[in-house]
Amino acid sequence: MSLMANLYVGTSGLMTSQNALNTTAHNMANLDTEGYTRQQVSQGTRAYQTLEKKNEAIAWKQIGTGVNYNNCKQVRSEFLDTSYRQESGRLAFYDVSIKGLEEIEDQLQEMNGSEFAESLNNLWVSVQELAKDPCSAVTQSSFVTRANEFLTRAKSVYDGLVSYQENLDSTVKDMCNEINKIGDRIKVLNNEIVNIESGREEKANDLRDERNLLLDKLGEYGKIEYQEDVFGNVAVLFEGSSFVTTDHVNHLAIDTKWGSPVGYATPYWEYAAKTVDNRDGTKSVVSIDGAHIFDLTQNISTSTNTDIGKLRAVLLARGDHNATYHDISEDTEYYNTHVAQSVIMNVEAEFDQMVNNIMTVINDIMENAESNPSFIDGSVGEAKEFTLFSCANEEDKLIYDISEDKPAGTVLTGFTIKNTQINPKLIQEPTLFTFRTVDGNEDNDTITKLKEAFTKEAYCLNPNVTTRNSFITYYNSLVSQVANSGDVYNSIKEAQEQTVSAVSSAREQIVGVSSDEELEFMIMFQNAYNASSRYINVVSEMLEHLVSTLGS
Incomplete structure (x- = not known):
């Protein structure tokens, strides 16, 4: 994979982490909203790039192309709702x-x-x-x-x-x-x-x-x-x-x-x-x-x-x-x-x-x-x-x-x-x-x-x-x-x-928003955002070094 392509890998991390931060902030803002259900970001990998296939090998030689923001889902229990x-x-x-x-x-x-x-x-x-x-x-x-x-x-x-x-x-x-x-x-x-x-x-x-x-x-x-x-x-x-x-x-x-x-x-x-x-x-x-x-x-x-x-x-x-x-x-x-x-x-x-x-x-x-x-x-x-x-x-x-x-x-x-x-x-x-x-x-x-x-x-x-x-x-x-x-x-x-109190408590544990938990997610996604940013900086510096070296 080229260095230019690696910039897109870092960009996918930035975008996904930003969406996750937005979702966490939305959860925190609706902490006391009646009927609000905690939202959770679902992430996945983008399609891998295959470099080499060998049948005798345990796995093919592949390179990751970044992370995908799949969806933002609600966390609910149908059984508890009923x-x-x-x-x-x-x-x-x-x-x-x-x-x-x-x-x-x-x-x-x-x-x-x-x-x-x-x-x-x-x-x-x-x-x-x-x-x-x-x-x-x-x-x-x-x-x-x-x-x-x-x-x-x-x-x-x-x-x-x-x-x-x-x-x-x-x-x-x-x-x-x-x-x-x-x-x-x-x-x-x-x-x-x-x-x-x-x-x-x-x-x-x-x-x-x-x-x-x-x-x-x-x-x-x-x-x-x-x-x-x-x-x-x-x-x-x-x-x-x-x-x-x-x-x-x-x-x-x-x-x-x-x-x-x-x-x-x-x-x-x-x-x-x-x-x-x-x-x-x-x-x-x-x-x-x-x-x-x-x-x-x-x-x-x-x-x-x-x-x-x-x-x-x-x-x-x-x-x-x-x-x-x-x-x-x-x-x-x-x-x-x-x-x-x-x-x-x-x-x-x-x-x-x-x-x-x-x-x-x-x-x-x-x-x-x-x-x-x-x-x-x-x-x-x-x-x-x-x-x-x-x-x-x-x-x-x-x-x-x-x-x-x-x-x-x-x-x-x-x-x-x-x-x-x-x-x-x-x-x-x-x-x-x-x-x-x-x-x-x-x-x-x-x-x-x-x-x-x-x-x-x-x-x-x-x-x-x-x-x-x-x-x-x-x-x-x-x-x-x-x-x-x-x-x-x-x-x-x-x-x-x-009975209602027990069912409500069990349901609230699933759908309710915990400020402590959301703060943990916020720190995690913030660190992920920073890591993607630093990754892009490293790739950018490498590109700059190569261009400067070849140019001289």
């Missing part, structure tokens, strides 16, 4: 679930600084005081007052649960919009990455970092699967359905008409909904059957990966309607499929069932009491007017169930928290129900039945619980159930946090 996105999605699911249980605990335990349990206990105390002196105007007034206080606070608790449902519902649309934005951005990045890398001269590493960060965020919303093709496009599946493809994004849409009886937001795949064309060129959705993103009737299980993503967690926690005791008593299978897995609907139904049982039993006892004013007046048909609880509006007592799981036109009747009030006549005149029989004696039989009603253990929280409670213990059992569920979910969350 694990992190799945486990972080599972952590997000339990995080949302725990927050829902904590909110429910707040609603059940505190209302304007006073526990609901206090109002229930006060009602029981008023019954006991009434038993001591049934005909006293004081004890009668106290009984009506405490009943009114009990119902008022029950409504407040129930309204608080409904309000939280509505808050969760408002987040569903925001989540779907964010998911759509992520999908749109991934598609844009796919195109930019393909355009840059199609020439096979460089890697769009910074764009790949942004895309990987978006996949991390998308994994928190739901279960994702993805695959990169040979051109650099990433195709993404969200909850098992195609989301991002090479040429388009299948958007999520929100329905408030077909998926929920009370108009709660139901996410669905826009492309899969049944639509009709309007005269103005737009389309109207007529059905979202088959377009649902989630099957919320599935059991929550880690083995089937149905506990991944905060969007699913929000939908499960919120439910699709405001539950009442009908959701428990009508159909056990319906309860297990549509109510049990929603923490809010489950508590709403159990809470409403407790209040319904108390109101119904008290009304039945008073309606059939000998001291009922209607019996005393002889107008038996009017007896119900003098029960303690009544419907605010008789039409409200008829609840038309429009869910798909029950026959059309099914009518549910009975007292619920929302449609009940204290009998207005007793509010105006608490002593109207005198608890005195026709012959003027105290109606001790009715009082005894009222006391027994509060202590009789005949009520289960739901069809899956066999332990029976009285009115006095029912509410404590309900609160304990929520607390126990919170402890279970919290244990799962803590274990999941450790």
